Amino acid sequence: MVVNKSDQLADAEVDRIFHALADATRRDIVTRVLRRPHSVSELAAGYAMSFAAVQKHVAVLERAALVSKTKRGREQLVRGEVDTVARATELLRAYEQLWHARAEGIDALLAAERVSDPGATGAADSANDTNKTD
Amino acid sequence: MVVNKSDQLADAEVDRIFHALADATRRDIVTRVLRRPHSVSELAAGYAMSFAAVQKHVAVLERAALVSKTKRGREQLVRGEVDTVARATELLRAYEQLWHARAEGIDALLAAERVSDPGATGAADSANDTNKTD
DNA sequence: CTTATTTACAACCATTTGGTTGTAGATTAG
DNA sequence: CTAATCTACAACCAAATGGTTGTAAATAAG
Numbered sequence: 001m002v003v004n005k006s007d008q009l010a011d012a013e014v015d016r017i018f019h020a021l022a023d024a025t026r027r028d029i030v031t032r033v034l035r036r037p038h039s040v041s042e043l044a045a046g047y048a049m050s051f052a053a054v055q056k057h058v059a060v061l062e063r064a065a066l067v068s069k070t071k072r073g074r075e076q077l078v079r080g081e082v083d084t085v086a087r088a089t090e091l092l093r094a095y096e097q098l099w100h101a102r103a104e105g106i107d108a109l110l111a112a113e114r115v116s117d118p119g120a121t122g123a124a125d126s127a128n129d130t131n132k133t134d
Numbered sequence: 135m136v137v138n139k140s141d142q143l144a145d146a147e148v149d150r151i152f153h154a155l156a157d158a159t160r161r162d163i164v165t166r167v168l169r170r171p172h173s174v175s176e177l178a179a180g181y182a183m184s185f186a187a188v189q190k191h192v193a194v195l196e197r198a199a200l201v202s203k204t205k206r207g208r209e210q211l212v213r214g215e216v217d218t219v220a221r222a223t224e225l226l227r228a229y230e231q232l233w234h235a236r237a238e239g240i241d242a243l244l245a246a247e248r249v250s251d252p253g254a255t256g257a258a259d260s261a262n263d264t265n266k267t268d
Numbered sequence: 269c270t271t272a273t274t275t276a277c278a279a280c281c282a283t284t285t286g287g288t289t290g291t292a293g294a295t296t297a298g
Numbered sequence: 299c300t301a302a303t304c305t306a307c308a309a310c311c312a313a314a315t316g317g318t319t320g321t322a323a324a325t326a327a328g
Binding site: 019023049050052053056057060073074075 | 317319
Binding site for chain 3: 153157184186187190194207209
């Protein structure tokens with residue numbers, strides 16, 4: 001329920017993952033290398049930017065552990081690391097869980113668990129800011 | 135199966151969503167307002183930074199449609215927009231699908247769909263050995 | 269051998285980001 | 299009314315981002 005204190009993803013790591021995914025070129029690279037490994041120059045050929053720019057994008061993805069590089073001869077094969085994608089997905093799923101709890105009024109149940117608080121339940125969700133029971 | 139050309143999320147929108155999630159403070163804000171709406175100053179009280187800084191974080195989340203603001207009196211209630219979270223989750227799920235397809239050797243099917251692959255796909259069939267990357 | 273390919277990395281530049289302080293407008297409280 | 303609170307926004311700053319070009323090293327090819 002806490003979303004990121006209940007699993008092993010440190011804040012800085014999550015920062016890197018989402019930052020890496022916040023660029024269309026990088027998401028496209030992930031898409032390609034998840035399908036099959038590509039060399040860096042092979043990737044670079046697909047974008048209207050310099051080789052060095054693509055190299056930097058790959059480096060960002062690598063820092064986030066979304067891809068890994070394996071040397072093969074003079075080229076470097078970039079492959080997708082789906083485990084990291086899966087962890088990011090789990091994180092977002094946790095956010096949705098949070099919402100589902102609220103949507104089903106489980107907030108009220110949790111509040112009742114803690115303290116018998118009459119009157120606070122019901123449809124009044126935003127007209128009452130005195131419930132600082134966090 | 136192309137991850138972002140087959141659904142309604144434009145690249146710039148996805149950029150905004152992931153960028154907004156790439157900051158621990160902003161993720162924490164999302165967590166809080168998914169539970170229940172908070173005013174901006176109520177949120178600001180929880181962080182070791184200025185009110186204006188929190189205001190900016192909320193603005194980033196708002197541009198990404200991860201939260202919305204509703205005026206109530208002199209304060210502004212910030213609430214979580216779970217639909218956007220759900221769409222981001224779906225996006226990452228699609229990436230995982232991509233990997234599962236590869237793992238099962240459905241490369242041929244994916245090649246037939248041919249999503250956004252402007253050439254550059256030479257032979258390089260050596261990634262077909264079901265080699266897990268761990 | 270020489271040449272071409274592939275990668276790495278440094279230096280540089282413009283823009284964005286994430287923070288600050290300060291000011292001003294709305295609204296509520298006394 | 300005046301005073302306090304909440305928000306918006308501008309101006310400013312340091313650091314990061316996303317791109318460029320240029321140089322150099324390692325490997326492959328002729």
